Amino acid sequence: MANVSQRPQDPATPQTLGFLLLDNFTLISLASAIDPLRMANQLAGRELYRWYTISHDGAPVRASDGLQVTPDAATTTPLKLDMVIVCGGVGPHRSVQREHIAWLQSQAKQLRRLGAVCTGSWALAKAGLLDGIETSIHWECLAAMQEAFPGVALTTRLFSIDRDRATASGGTAPLDMMLNLIGRDHGRELAAGISEMFIYDRVRGEQDQQRVPLKHVLGTTQPKLLEIVAxxxxxxxEPIGLDELANYVDVSRRQLERLFQKYLHCSPSRYYLKLRLTRARQLLKQTPMSIIEVASACGFVSTPHFSKCYREYFGIPPRDERLGVGSGRSTNQRSLLTPPPSQVEAPPEPMSSALLALTQAQGEPTYASVPL
Structure with a gap:
């Protein structure tokens, strides 16, 4: 899929997002995607974004926790959208209907950017809109997604932004995705301000991974491998030697290496190194520990060796990771929330709840607190 050419954003025109709700969608993922837009408007003191919730027939949609959401519009409602985000949840293979697929395909033909949160990527894949696209989905759905849509480039990242697609796994990962997109649109200061308002310690980037339980990957068929990883x-x-690990679970070192190659597609030493480096990354981003202390806490005998391994694995030295330099992709690329070069004119839209939220926020001390 070709990249869409960049165009300057008109600051007077709010970006409009439509959130397509599938049956049994997860409410936390929807809120994690919408609330950063609300707070962006509040901190800027003007309507940077507006949004609509949508169902295929305009009828209320029940979330996975049993709460019902009455959407703002149906898929037949004429809306001038810049981006459509599919909100999935439990059982996406049952929730995705032909009407959803047809509508998503029509949105793609109109050059609208597409996204998904939680298991919403299933709907985009079903519509044939994710082939060759790096895609994130909740880890619980990864195996089924790989089986059903082999042409999709699945990843265990918390969220992925690839060309004109943005997909996030569940829970609070959509919050990180939206903060990254808002930061591209309006700068890091606004994204940081939103993070502070939500008491969110750290905005995670595209390189951050979901923690997929190994039991989910292996099932219960490999108890020795699970024990070794534990x-x-x-x-x-203080890393344990491979011979000692093998002795703990009563297998030979050769058997140990075969288990890792067959089920985890790497050597035991490589997997162990990945665990230590992932832990080091968490400590660098979430604690004030020095690089020397982090290296020691993760089993590295010297700081230069730690830095070399870190750079080779993550593509960035620990010092730059700590400073937040070079993380993520280029911020010069066109934001997914910026309109495409051409946009088909649409009839007047229904009232967006963004305006009501912005009006109510005018009495807040944070209103217009981030100059743009």
Whole structure:
């Protein structure tokens, strides 16, 4: 899929997003995607974004926690959207209907950017709109998605932004995705301000991974492998030798290496190194520990060796990681929330709840607190 050419954003024109609700969508993912837009408007003191919730027939949609949401519009409602985000949840293979697929395909033909949160990527894949696109989806749905849509480039990242597609796994990951998109549109200061308002300690980037439980990947068929990995995770500061690990679970070193190659597609030492480096990344981003202390806490005998391994694995040295330099992709690329070069004129839209929220926020001390 070709990249859409960049165009300057008109600051007077709010970006409009439509959130397509599938049956049994997860409410936390929807809120994590919408509330950053609300707070962006509040901190800027003007309507940067507006949004609509949508169902295929305009009828209320029940979330996975049993709460019902009455949408603002149906898919037949004429809306001038810049981006459509599919909100999925439990059982996406049952929730995605032909009407959803047809509407999403029509949105793609109109050059609208597309996104998904939680398991909403299933709907985009079903519509044939994710082939060759790096895609994130909740880890619980990864295996089924790989089986059903082999042409989709699935990843375990918290969220992925690839060309004119943006997909996020569940829970609070949509919050990170939206903060990154808002930061591209209006600068890091606004994204940081939103993060502070939500008491969100750190905005995670595109390189951050979901923690997929190994039991989910392997099932219960490989108890020895699960036991070995648990031993590795419990001994990051003082790594255990491979021979000793093999003895713990009563297998030979050769059997140990075969298990890792067959089920985890890497050597035991490589997997152990990945665990230690992932832990180091968490410490660098979430604690004030020095690089020397982080290296020691993750089992590295010297700081230069740690820095070399870190750079080779993450593509960035620990010092730059700590400073937030070079993380994520280029901020010069056109934001997904910026309108495409051509936009088909649409009839007047229904009232967006963004205006009501912005009006109510005018009495807040944070109103217009971030100059743009």
């Amino acid at each position: 031993l590795m995770e419990a001994n990051l500061e």
